[in-house]
Amino acid sequence: MKARLDEQTMALRVAREFQDGMVINLGYGIPTLAANFIPEDKEVIFHSENGCLGYGPSPTSEAEEDFHLVNATGSFATRKPGMSFFSHDESFAMIRGRHIDLCVLGGLQVSEKGDLANWATSYNNIGNIGGAMDLASGAARLIVVMTHTTKDNKPKILKECTYPLTAPRCVNLIVTDIAVMEVTTKGLLLKETAPGWSVEEVQALTEPRLLISPDLKQMEI
Amino acid sequence: MINKIIDSFDEAVADIFDGAVILMGGFGPANGTPSNLLRALERKGVKNLTLVANTPGYGRLPPGAKPFRKTPPNYDDGGILIQSGQVTRVICAFPGMSRPGISSPLHEKFYEGKLQVEMVPQGTLAERIRAAKAGISAFYVPTGADTVLEKGKETRFFDGRKNVLEYPIKADFALIRAYKGDRYGNLVYQGTSRNFNPVMAGAAKITIAEVDMTVPLGSLDPEAIVTPSIYVDRVVPRKRMDQGV
16 A cells, blocks of 8 residues: 555644644644644644643653643643633633634544534444534634545545534645645645655545646645 | 631532532543532432533543543542432533443443433533523524534524524532632632633532632732632632631
8 A cells, every 4th residue: 555644744744834923723633743843933822622822742751740731632731931721611712703823623524615524423423522613613724634534445535524514614724644635615626745646546535526736746744 | 707618528519409400610631620529429329410511521440441541639520420320411512532441431321321411512511601600591603503413403694604592501500629719709720720610600509619728818819810709609628728827
C-alpha cells in the first residue's frame, strides 16, 4: 500500500493554517497534536471548552501536573502568561458568538457540502457530542483533519454523510493523510496531494467528484 | 446572623428526595467535582434521581482497571450513583468512552434498559442550565439544527439560519464544588475546576457547595468573587479555616 502521512505530519500540515493572533480550539485526537507545530513567527491563543484561554503545552514532568488545569480532552496543560479562566456558559458564549477564529476537529465523515459527522457511528449508539456541535456550528472557520478512508479503505469523504451529523455545511477545509481539500459552493476543491499521490489516486478514494485547483501542488512537509 | 456553613456532608444532603433532579458540577476526571456530596447521596440511598452533568463519570473502576485519565486523590464522580442504581435518567453532553474492560456505568445501564439518557450539546447544556438560573423561559440556538437532536423541537429561521428552540433544565438541587467559600456563600474556584460549577450555582431550588475550605467573611476580595452569595444555600467545607483565626 502507498505511504500515507502519519498523524504528526497531518497535525503539522494543519498548524500551517494558524495565523498570527488567532484564537484556536483544538479537538480530541490529531487536532490536539497540532499545538506542537505552531509556526515560530506566529503567536496564537488556545481556547478550551472547560473554561480556559491561552493555556500552555502539556507538562513535561509529573511534578507539573495540576488537576486544576486540564484541557477539554481531559489532559493536563500548563500555565502561560496572559491566560484566563472562566465558566462553561462564558466559554460557549465565545464559541457560539463566533469569537473563535479557527476550530480543528477530527471527523468520521465529511460530505461534499461540508456536512460533518464526528460524534456517533450509528443512530442507535449513545456517542459523545461534547462541545463538537457547538464548535462546528459556531467557529468562524472549521478544519477537519482525519484519515482519508476507513480502516478497510472505504471513503470517509462522501456525497452525503450516513452517520449522525454534528452540523450541516460547517467544514471549510479538510486535511487528510493523502490530500487537502477546500469546501466551496461548487464542491470539494483539491488543493494539495501528499507526496507520491496523483489526483486520480486521491479521486479513487473519494466518493464525490473533486474539483481540481489550478494551483494544485504537492503538500509541503 | 447569616450562616450557610454546614459541617456534615450527610446533613447537607438530608433533604434530597426520591425523584429529585440533580445538577452536578465538574468536567471529567479533574477537580471541580463534589465527590463528598456524591458519596453522602450514595449513603442516603435516595432513588429515581435525574443526574444532569457534562460528564456523569465512570464510578468506581473494577479492581486493577486502569482509568482513562489520572484522577485527584479521594475522587468519586456521578458514576457511583449510576452504579448503585440510584440514577434512572441522565442529561449529559459526554457519556464517556467505552473500551474493552471498562465500559462506563452509563453505557451498561443504558443498554440494560435501566437508564434513560438525553444527549445535549455542551454549550446548549450550559445555556439550558443558565436559562433556569436567569429566568429565561426558552431560547433559540443554531446548535443541533439539521441533526438528530432537532427531532421533536420547534425550529425557526433567524438571519437565514435555522435555529432550535431549547428550554431551561429545571432542577431541585445543584451539587457544586468550589475552592473557598464564606458563611454568606460567596465562592471562588481554581483554574479549570471552575467549569460548570458557577453556571449551576443558583440554577436549582437549592444549591449546595462543597468547598476545599471555608474562610472568614471579608477575606475574599469582592472584585474576585466568581459566584455571589445569593446563588448559594449551603456551604460544606472539607476544611474549616474560618474559625478562631
